[in-house]
Amino acid sequence: ILHQLFIGDSRDAGIAALLETVFNQVLRAQSAEQLGADKYERNEDRTALRNGYYERGLTTRVGKLTLNVPRHRDGSFSTELFTRYQRSEQALLLSLMEMVIQGVSTRKVANITEELCGTEFSKSTV
Known part of the structure:
Protein backbone atom coordinates (compact mmCIF):
# COMPACT_ATOMS: atom_id res chain seq x y z
CA ILE A 1 0.00 0.00 0.00
CA LEU A 2 2.79 2.42 0.88
CA HIS A 3 4.52 1.67 -2.42
CA GLN A 4 1.32 2.59 -4.30
CA LEU A 5 1.02 5.87 -2.39
CA PHE A 6 4.32 7.23 -3.69
CA ILE A 7 4.10 6.14 -7.32
CA GLY A 8 2.44 8.78 -9.51
CA ASP A 9 0.21 6.59 -11.70
CA SER A 10 -1.30 4.45 -8.97
CA ARG A 11 -1.54 7.10 -6.26
CA ASP A 12 -5.35 7.06 -6.17
CA ALA A 13 -5.30 3.26 -6.01
CA GLY A 14 -2.90 3.47 -3.06
CA ILE A 15 -5.09 5.99 -1.24
CA ALA A 16 -8.15 3.82 -1.92
CA ALA A 17 -6.37 0.72 -0.55
CA LEU A 18 -5.27 2.66 2.53
CA LEU A 19 -8.78 4.01 3.15
CA GLU A 20 -10.26 0.54 2.69
CA THR A 21 -7.85 -0.90 5.25
CA VAL A 22 -8.54 1.88 7.76
CA PHE A 23 -12.34 1.66 7.36
CA ASN A 24 -12.28 -2.13 7.79
CA GLN A 25 -10.21 -1.79 10.97
CA VAL A 26 -12.66 0.81 12.30
CA LEU A 27 -15.56 -1.55 11.60
CA ARG A 28 -13.80 -4.42 13.42
CA ALA A 29 -13.05 -2.16 16.40
CA GLN A 30 -16.67 -0.97 16.56
CA SER A 31 -17.84 -4.58 16.47
CA ALA A 32 -15.53 -5.54 19.33
CA GLU A 33 -16.68 -2.52 21.34
CA GLN A 34 -20.37 -3.32 20.84
CA LEU A 35 -19.87 -7.01 21.70
CA GLY A 36 -17.72 -6.29 24.72
CA ALA A 37 -15.03 -8.75 23.58
CA LEU A 65 -13.93 0.63 -1.64
CA THR A 66 -15.04 -2.82 -0.51
CA LEU A 67 -15.89 -2.82 3.17
CA ASN A 68 -16.29 -5.94 5.30
CA VAL A 69 -19.22 -5.08 7.57
CA PRO A 70 -19.39 -7.35 10.63
CA ARG A 71 -22.54 -9.27 11.53
CA HIS A 72 -23.72 -10.18 15.00
CA ARG A 73 -25.94 -13.19 15.66
CA ASP A 74 -28.65 -11.04 17.19
CA GLY A 75 -28.41 -8.46 14.37
CA SER A 76 -27.36 -5.70 16.75
CA PHE A 77 -24.31 -4.32 14.88
CA SER A 78 -24.67 -0.69 13.85
CA THR A 79 -22.15 1.84 12.64
CA GLU A 80 -22.13 5.53 11.92
CA LEU A 81 -19.29 5.16 9.43
CA PHE A 82 -21.88 5.43 6.69
CA THR A 83 -25.58 5.96 6.91
CA ARG A 84 -27.88 3.07 6.17
CA TYR A 85 -28.21 2.33 2.43
CA GLN A 86 -25.67 5.01 1.50
CA ARG A 87 -23.32 3.55 -1.07
CA SER A 88 -21.74 6.72 -2.44
CA GLU A 89 -19.89 9.57 -0.84
CA GLN A 90 -22.06 12.63 -0.27
CA ALA A 91 -19.77 14.97 -2.24
CA LEU A 92 -20.01 12.70 -5.28
CA LEU A 93 -23.81 12.69 -5.10
CA LEU A 94 -23.91 16.46 -4.74
CA SER A 95 -21.79 16.91 -7.86
CA LEU A 96 -24.11 14.55 -9.76
CA MET A 97 -27.11 16.60 -8.66
CA GLU A 98 -25.39 19.84 -9.70
CA MET A 99 -24.72 18.47 -13.18
CA VAL A 100 -28.37 17.54 -13.62
CA ILE A 101 -29.49 20.95 -12.35
CA GLN A 102 -27.17 22.64 -14.86
CA GLY A 103 -28.91 20.73 -17.67
CA VAL A 104 -26.47 17.91 -18.40
CA SER A 105 -28.36 14.84 -19.65
CA THR A 106 -28.54 11.77 -17.45
CA ARG A 107 -26.73 9.71 -20.09
CA LYS A 108 -23.83 12.20 -20.16
CA VAL A 109 -23.71 12.29 -16.35
CA ALA A 110 -23.57 8.47 -16.28
CA ASN A 111 -20.74 8.51 -18.85
CA ILE A 112 -18.80 11.18 -16.91
CA THR A 113 -19.05 9.29 -13.62
CA GLU A 114 -18.02 6.05 -15.31
CA GLU A 115 -14.97 7.81 -16.79
CA LEU A 116 -13.97 9.60 -13.57
CA CYS A 117 -14.85 7.01 -10.91
CA GLY A 118 -14.77 3.77 -12.85
CA THR A 119 -18.27 3.12 -11.52
CA GLU A 120 -21.49 3.03 -13.47
CA PHE A 121 -24.52 4.88 -12.14
CA SER A 122 -27.88 3.97 -13.59
CA LYS A 123 -30.16 6.55 -15.17
CA SER A 124 -32.56 6.22 -12.26
CA THR A 125 -29.76 6.83 -9.73
CA VAL A 126 -28.72 9.99 -11.58
Missing part, protein backbone atom coordinates in the same frame (compact mmCIF):
# COMPACT_ATOMS: atom_id res chain seq x y z
CA ASP A 38 -12.43 -9.12 20.85
CA LYS A 39 -12.45 -11.91 18.32
CA TYR A 40 -12.03 -15.35 20.03
CA GLU A 41 -12.05 -13.69 23.46
CA ARG A 42 -14.23 -15.28 26.13
CA ASN A 43 -15.45 -13.17 29.01
CA GLU A 44 -18.61 -12.49 30.99
CA ASP A 45 -19.08 -9.00 29.54
CA ARG A 46 -19.78 -10.33 26.03
CA THR A 47 -23.25 -9.30 24.88
CA ALA A 48 -23.55 -11.32 21.63
CA LEU A 49 -21.60 -13.48 19.18
CA ARG A 50 -20.04 -12.69 15.80
CA ASN A 51 -21.66 -14.11 12.69
CA GLY A 52 -19.12 -13.34 9.95
CA TYR A 53 -19.35 -10.28 7.74
CA TYR A 54 -20.80 -9.13 4.44
CA GLU A 55 -19.13 -7.07 1.75
CA ARG A 56 -20.47 -3.65 0.92
CA GLY A 57 -19.26 -1.27 -1.75
CA LEU A 58 -18.68 2.40 -1.01
CA THR A 59 -17.96 4.78 -3.88
CA THR A 60 -15.60 7.64 -3.01
CA ARG A 61 -13.61 10.25 -4.92
CA VAL A 62 -10.56 7.95 -4.96
CA GLY A 63 -12.42 4.88 -6.21
CA LYS A 64 -14.70 2.11 -5.05
Whole structure:
Protein backbone atom coordinates (compact mmCIF):
# COMPACT_ATOMS: atom_id res chain seq x y z
CA ILE A 1 0.00 0.00 0.00
CA LEU A 2 2.79 2.42 0.88
CA HIS A 3 4.52 1.67 -2.42
CA GLN A 4 1.32 2.59 -4.30
CA LEU A 5 1.02 5.87 -2.39
CA PHE A 6 4.32 7.23 -3.69
CA ILE A 7 4.10 6.14 -7.32
CA GLY A 8 2.44 8.78 -9.51
CA ASP A 9 0.21 6.59 -11.70
CA SER A 10 -1.30 4.45 -8.97
CA ARG A 11 -1.54 7.10 -6.26
CA ASP A 12 -5.35 7.06 -6.17
CA ALA A 13 -5.30 3.26 -6.01
CA GLY A 14 -2.90 3.47 -3.06
CA ILE A 15 -5.09 5.99 -1.24
CA ALA A 16 -8.15 3.82 -1.92
CA ALA A 17 -6.37 0.72 -0.55
CA LEU A 18 -5.27 2.66 2.53
CA LEU A 19 -8.78 4.01 3.15
CA GLU A 20 -10.26 0.54 2.69
CA THR A 21 -7.85 -0.90 5.25
CA VAL A 22 -8.54 1.88 7.76
CA PHE A 23 -12.34 1.66 7.36
CA ASN A 24 -12.28 -2.13 7.79
CA GLN A 25 -10.21 -1.79 10.97
CA VAL A 26 -12.66 0.81 12.30
CA LEU A 27 -15.56 -1.55 11.60
CA ARG A 28 -13.80 -4.42 13.42
CA ALA A 29 -13.05 -2.16 16.40
CA GLN A 30 -16.67 -0.97 16.56
CA SER A 31 -17.84 -4.58 16.47
CA ALA A 32 -15.53 -5.54 19.33
CA GLU A 33 -16.68 -2.52 21.34
CA GLN A 34 -20.37 -3.32 20.84
CA LEU A 35 -19.87 -7.01 21.70
CA GLY A 36 -17.72 -6.29 24.72
CA ALA A 37 -15.03 -8.75 23.58
CA ASP A 38 -12.43 -9.12 20.85
CA LYS A 39 -12.45 -11.91 18.32
CA TYR A 40 -12.03 -15.35 20.03
CA GLU A 41 -12.05 -13.69 23.46
CA ARG A 42 -14.23 -15.28 26.13
CA ASN A 43 -15.45 -13.17 29.01
CA GLU A 44 -18.61 -12.49 30.99
CA ASP A 45 -19.08 -9.00 29.54
CA ARG A 46 -19.78 -10.33 26.03
CA THR A 47 -23.25 -9.30 24.88
CA ALA A 48 -23.55 -11.32 21.63
CA LEU A 49 -21.60 -13.48 19.18
CA ARG A 50 -20.04 -12.69 15.80
CA ASN A 51 -21.66 -14.11 12.69
CA GLY A 52 -19.12 -13.34 9.95
CA TYR A 53 -19.35 -10.28 7.74
CA TYR A 54 -20.80 -9.13 4.44
CA GLU A 55 -19.13 -7.07 1.75
CA ARG A 56 -20.47 -3.65 0.92
CA GLY A 57 -19.26 -1.27 -1.75
CA LEU A 58 -18.68 2.40 -1.01
CA THR A 59 -17.96 4.78 -3.88
CA THR A 60 -15.60 7.64 -3.01
CA ARG A 61 -13.61 10.25 -4.92
CA VAL A 62 -10.56 7.95 -4.96
CA GLY A 63 -12.42 4.88 -6.21
CA LYS A 64 -14.70 2.11 -5.05
CA LEU A 65 -13.93 0.63 -1.64
CA THR A 66 -15.04 -2.82 -0.51
CA LEU A 67 -15.89 -2.82 3.17
CA ASN A 68 -16.29 -5.94 5.30
CA VAL A 69 -19.22 -5.08 7.57
CA PRO A 70 -19.39 -7.35 10.63
CA ARG A 71 -22.54 -9.27 11.53
CA HIS A 72 -23.72 -10.18 15.00
CA ARG A 73 -25.94 -13.19 15.66
CA ASP A 74 -28.65 -11.04 17.19
CA GLY A 75 -28.41 -8.46 14.37
CA SER A 76 -27.36 -5.70 16.75
CA PHE A 77 -24.31 -4.32 14.88
CA SER A 78 -24.67 -0.69 13.85
CA THR A 79 -22.15 1.84 12.64
CA GLU A 80 -22.13 5.53 11.92
CA LEU A 81 -19.29 5.16 9.43
CA PHE A 82 -21.88 5.43 6.69
CA THR A 83 -25.58 5.96 6.91
CA ARG A 84 -27.88 3.07 6.17
CA TYR A 85 -28.21 2.33 2.43
CA GLN A 86 -25.67 5.01 1.50
CA ARG A 87 -23.32 3.55 -1.07
CA SER A 88 -21.74 6.72 -2.44
CA GLU A 89 -19.89 9.57 -0.84
CA GLN A 90 -22.06 12.63 -0.27
CA ALA A 91 -19.77 14.97 -2.24
CA LEU A 92 -20.01 12.70 -5.28
CA LEU A 93 -23.81 12.69 -5.10
CA LEU A 94 -23.91 16.46 -4.74
CA SER A 95 -21.79 16.91 -7.86
CA LEU A 96 -24.11 14.55 -9.76
CA MET A 97 -27.11 16.60 -8.66
CA GLU A 98 -25.39 19.84 -9.70
CA MET A 99 -24.72 18.47 -13.18
CA VAL A 100 -28.37 17.54 -13.62
CA ILE A 101 -29.49 20.95 -12.35
CA GLN A 102 -27.17 22.64 -14.86
CA GLY A 103 -28.91 20.73 -17.67
CA VAL A 104 -26.47 17.91 -18.40
CA SER A 105 -28.36 14.84 -19.65
CA THR A 106 -28.54 11.77 -17.45
CA ARG A 107 -26.73 9.71 -20.09
CA LYS A 108 -23.83 12.20 -20.16
CA VAL A 109 -23.71 12.29 -16.35
CA ALA A 110 -23.57 8.47 -16.28
CA ASN A 111 -20.74 8.51 -18.85
CA ILE A 112 -18.80 11.18 -16.91
CA THR A 113 -19.05 9.29 -13.62
CA GLU A 114 -18.02 6.05 -15.31
CA GLU A 115 -14.97 7.81 -16.79
CA LEU A 116 -13.97 9.60 -13.57
CA CYS A 117 -14.85 7.01 -10.91
CA GLY A 118 -14.77 3.77 -12.85
CA THR A 119 -18.27 3.12 -11.52
CA GLU A 120 -21.49 3.03 -13.47
CA PHE A 121 -24.52 4.88 -12.14
CA SER A 122 -27.88 3.97 -13.59
CA LYS A 123 -30.16 6.55 -15.17
CA SER A 124 -32.56 6.22 -12.26
CA THR A 125 -29.76 6.83 -9.73
CA VAL A 126 -28.72 9.99 -11.58
